[in-house]
Amino acid sequence: MSMLPVFTVCRLPGKVSLLLMLGIFLTACSEPAMHHQASPAIPYTRLLAAEQVIVTRELPGRVSPFTLSEVRPQVNGVILERLFEEGxxxxxxxxxxxxxxxxxxxAYKNAKAELGMALADENAARLRAERYTILVKSNAISKQDYDDAIAAYGVSRRGLKPPGKPLNQPG
Incomplete structure (x- = not known):
């Protein structure tokens, strides 16, 4: 038994088939379009020359320095002026x-006044120690008073020695 291919015929509704037929008829009956001869195109010519061109590209990004140093004053006080330019x-x-x-x-005036007071105290302690040296030999004062005067003179002398540099030298 051999099988034959089956074709189905599809019927289009009347108005659609009418429109289709009308479209085919109109295209078949139209006159051929007139061909207009265009004027020949004039070619555009330009002389080319080799030249160097700098190609640049602006790209967004951030940069950071490879070394960084912060400048800060090492003393206290109010900064009146910065004498260097940033960077x-x-x-x-x-x-x-x-x-x-x-x-x-x-602070300098304060230290100078304290030095003056220390010099005056040292002078008074020295004079007292010198007087007590004479008086202790004649037993006019007690040995304890003499020892106290000598100790006070030693303390006042040590108070005059500056712990670091003198006042008139910077740093």
Whole structure:
């Protein structure tokens, strides 16, 4: 038994088939379009020359320095002026800031006054120790008073020795 292919015929509704037939008829009956001869195109010519061109590209990004140093004053006080530019090179010993000298002048005057008082105390203790040296030999004062006068003189002398540099030297 052999099988034959089965074709199904599809019927289109009347209006659709009418429109289809009308479209085929109209295209078949139309006149051929007139062909207009276009004027020949004039070619555009340009002389080319080799030249160097710099190609640049702007890309977004962030940069960070490979070394970073922070400049901070090592003394207390009010900064009146910064004497260097941000990002500029500085050298050792260069003055970087001007600091208000009022606090340091007051501290200097205070230290100078304390030195004057210590000198006066040392002089009075020295005179007392010298007098007591004579008086203790004649037993006019007790040995305890003499020892106290000598100790007070020693303390006042040690108070005059500066712990570091003298007042008139910086640093």
């Amino acid at each position: 500029a090179d500085v050298v050792a010993g260069q003055v970087l800031y001007q600091i208000d000298p009022v606090l340091y002048e007051a």
